[in-house]
Amino acid sequence: MSELLDVPVLTAWLKRADEMVAARQTYLSDLDAAIGDGDHGANLARGFHAVTAKLGTPADPAALFKTVGMTLIGTVGGASGPLYGSMFVEMGKAAAGKSALDAAAWADVLEAGVKGVAARGKAVPGEKTMLDALTPAVAAAKGAAGLSAALSAAAEAALQGAEATVSMIARKGRASYLGERSAGHADPGATSAALLLSALAEAAR
Numbered sequence: 001m002s003e004l005l006d007v008p009v010l011t012a013w014l015k016r017a018d019e020m021v022a023a024r025q026t027y028l029s030d031l032d033a034a035i036g037d038g039d040h041g042a043n044l045a046r047g048f049h050a051v052t053a054k055l056g057t058p059a060d061p062a063a064l065f066k067t068v069g070m071t072l073i074g075t076v077g078g079a080s081g082p083l084y085g086s087m088f089v090e091m092g093k094a095a096a097g098k099s100a101l102d103a104a105a106w107a108d109v110l111e112a113g114v115k116g117v118a119a120r121g122k123a124v125p126g127e128k129t130m131l132d133a134l135t136p137a138v139a140a141a142k143g144a145a146g147l148s149a150a151l152s153a154a155a156e157a158a159l160q161g162a163e164a165t166v167s168m169i170a171r172k173g174r175a176s177y178l179g180e181r182s183a184g185h186a187d188p189g190a191t192s193a194a195l196l197l198s199a200l201a202e203a204a205r
Contacts, residue, residue, distance in 0.1 A: 003147045005204065006100035010064055011055055013203040018048040020199050021192065028195075031188040035170060039078055040188040047076035047084070060099055061109075065092030080189060083117050083130065090116030103150040107141040110154070114138050127171035130189035133161040137197055147204070155201040158194035165190045 021028070021044050028041030051071045058064040065088045073085030094112035095101060101109060114134045118124065125135045140157035144150035165187035169180055 004100040004102055005061065005106055005147065007058055007061060007064055009204055010061055013200045014048070014055060014064075014068065015052050016203045017196050017199040018045075018052045020195050021045050021048050024195060028188050028192055031186055031191055034185040036188065037078060040080060040192065043076045043078050043080055044084075044192055047072045047081065050075040060095070061101055062092045062095040062098070065089070065095055065109075068092075079121070080192070083121055083189070086116040086120040087113040087134075103141070103144065103147040106147065107138065107150060110134075110141055111138045123171075126168065128165045128168040128187045128190075129170075130187070130193040132165050132168070132187065133158040133190040133193040133197075136161040137193075151197075151201040151204050155194070155197040158190075158197045162186055162190040162194040 025041035025045040032038050032040035051068050054071050069085045069088030091109045091113035094109040123129045125131050136157040137154040140153035141150040144153045
């Protein structure tokens with residue numbers, strides 16, 4: 001694989017994410033039904049369908065991420081639209097001026113996106129949110145040597161982070177209303193975040 005994430009690879013990522021979210025749409029909504037509104041899968045599938053329809057031929061990664069972010073904010077309902085939208089908008093800002101991203105640049109861009117999620121959601125890791133998948137993914141990406149290793153490590157860390165939310169008690173969002181009853185279910189946002197990073201690792205191969 002290339003050791004750079006350029007527009008063609010990032011476009012392939014978003015198309016793969018669209019396919020994977022569509023395939024797991026019912027599963028994501030079922031997770032959400034246990035502790036939330038039950039619409040996470042449907043909302044995200046609609047958003048990524050809209051993203052792939054709007055991608056076109058962006059000039060650089062920054063333009064691509066901005067398009068993705070604004071599209072998700074405009075088409076995804078619930079909390080996940082603003083959160084994922086903010087993530088991609090902030091990634092776009094961090095990628096400004098770069099025609100492609102190497103491993104270090106990708107880790108920095110992802111970190112900027114995750115900070116955007118934390119700021120929008122006013123959340124920290126350990127509260128049973130998508131941050132529980134995204135935060136360890138950033139650490140894994142920063143600790144890896146080379147892009148292939150960084151993408152694989154981030155995807156694996158996100159998956160483990162999502163699985164760790166099963167035992168957590170939700171402190172944010174609709175799930176927090178359930179208190180201790182929110183334990184025993186994976187967080188749908190953390191699960192979809194892990195799915196997106198898995199899609200990137202696949203697309204880059």
